[in-house]
Amino acid sequence: MRVLLKNVHLLDAEREYMPADVLVDGEDIAATGADLASGDAEVVDLSGYTLMPGFFDAHMHAARRGRDNEDMLRAYARNGVCAVADLGITGVGTLEHHMEFLRGLYTPEYPYITSAGRFVDVPEGYGMGPEAGMAWGIQVECAEDIRAAVEYLAQGGANGVKTGISDGIVGTIRAAMDRDMMTLLADEARRRGLWSAAHIGRVKDLRTVVECGIDQAAHTPGDEEMDDELVALMVTRSIPMTTTMGDMTGTHPMNIPPSYGTLKVFNEHRRIMQKNLKKFYDAGGTILIGTDLAKSDDFEEDAVIPYFELAQLLDAGIPMRDAIRCGTSNPAKVFGFERLGLVEPGMKACMIAFPGALDDAFKALDHPPFVINRGQILTEPAAR
Numbered sequence: 283m284r285v286l287l288k289n290v291h292l293l294d295a296e297r298e299y300m301p302a303d304v305l306v307d308g309e310d311i312a313a314t315g316a317d318l319a320s321g322d323a324e325v326v327d328l329s330g331y332t333l334m335p336g337f338f339d340a341h342m343h344a345a346r347r348g349r350d351n352e353d354m355l356r357a358y359a360r361n362g363v364c365a366v367a368d369l370g371i372t373g374v375g376t377l378e379h380h381m382e383f384l385r386g387l388y389t390p391e392y393p394y395i396t397s398a399g400r401f402v403d404v405p406e407g408y409g410m411g412p413e414a415g416m417a418w419g420i421q422v423e424c425a426e427d428i429r430a431a432v433e434y435l436a437q438g439g440a441n442g443v444k445t446g447i448s449d450g451i452v453g454t455i456r457a458a459m460d461r462d463m464m465t466l467l468a469d470e471a472r473r474r475g476l477w478s479a480a481h482i483g484r485v486k487d488l489r490t491v492v493e494c495g496i497d498q499a500a501h502t503p504g505d506e507e508m509d510d511e512l513v514a515l516m517v518t519r520s521i522p523m524t525t526t527m528g529d530m531t532g533t534h535p536m537n538i539p540p541s542y543g544t545l546k547v548f549n550e551h552r553r554i555m556q557k558n559l560k561k562f563y564d565a566g567g568t569i570l571i572g573t574d575l576a577k578s579d580d581f582e583e584d585a586v587i588p589y590f591e592l593a594q595l596l597d598a599g600i601p602m603r604d605a606i607r608c609g610t611s612n613p614a615k616v617f618g619f620e621r622l623g624l625v626e627p628g629m630k631a632c633m634i635a636f637p638g639a640l641d642d643a644f645k646a647l648d649h650p651p652f653v654i655n656r657g658q659i660l661t662e663p664a665a666r
């Protein structure tokens with residue numbers, strides 16, 4: 283099946299021009315340029331529309347409290363999110379069940395999913411609290427346990443390893459791995475071709491995971507400003523940092539734990555996170571857009587392109603083109619999806635289009651009227 287998208291204003295992290303045509307052949311982008319011949323392709327006239335790559339949510343949870351978030355994942359794809367990083371099951375669930383659930387979603391109706399499976403941590407560590415429903419992960423107490431846990435995740439089909447060291451805001455974590463264990467976890471993951479990510483809330487814990495060789499920070503710290511030395515170390519080691527600012531404000535459809543306190547506190551954290559992201563950006567750091575979206579109970583709202591996270595980056599002083607990069611080509615590269623994140627020949631045909639231009643609030647990305655995922659049109663304007 284071939285589709286020719288006509289007369290768009292093409293915008294991605296690397297380019298912006300108009301008018302442009304984009305020829306889709308099967309799952310892939312076959313050509314871009316002006317006045318492409320349609321041949322046998324179905325022509326979709328998108329005059330007056332801006333066309334962009336589908337987005338990549340670098341931090342979400344594909345299952346929560348033992349329930350698979352299938353509806354949420356389908357909504358993501360339909361609304362223009364073409365890939366997600368599933369940073370671990372929250373709630374009780376087996377790795378076997380979870381990976382089988384994800385394998386069943388390998389169609390254009392769903393985003394691509396890269397998954398950490400189940401968390402790995404020490405007893406009473408991240409996701410390991412004694413509270414009911416908090417025994418989320420694989421408990422490790424020694425080096426041998428860590429080797430076995432990573433082996434189990436790799437054999438079970440997980441793509442990454444997720445651990446955590448602190449929770450500066452919620453404060454439910456009572457224990458953390460020591461540095462030797464954390465370093466071994468990072469090394470074992472790397473040796474098996476898995477990415478490693480750590481939940482952090484505070485600058486001091488971010489420093490620890492970076493020094494231990496963990497691949498990426500799953501959040502941005504909001505307790506204090508990052509110092510130059512830590513920023514430089516992350517840039518040198520190519521360690522990305524994920525935004526997840528929405529969960530601090532309740533702007534995203536996600537529950538706010540009562541322990542988070544007041545909106546004033548969230549906003550204070552968010553302001554510090556913005557400062558840290560801008561400083562990291564200025565030093566050449568790689569930022570990923572992530573929502574930490576995890577809701578499944580009472581899930582009513584659609585999972586959409588995280589336009590709030592993008593707007594926060596713009597508000598922090600990061601230019602629009604680079605904010606887009608943080609939600610498209612950056613996560614695609616970090617998670618090894620080399621054919622996602624840009625609109626150019628050879629890339630997967632995962633794109634969105636909306637009328638007019640992108641505004642500063644990125645509101646145009648909320649439920650885009652045209653979505654094509656791996657060559658399959660999922661959403662199109664009622665009248666063209």
Ligand SMILES: [Zn+2]
Pocket residue numbers: 341342343369574
């Ligand atoms: Zn999370």
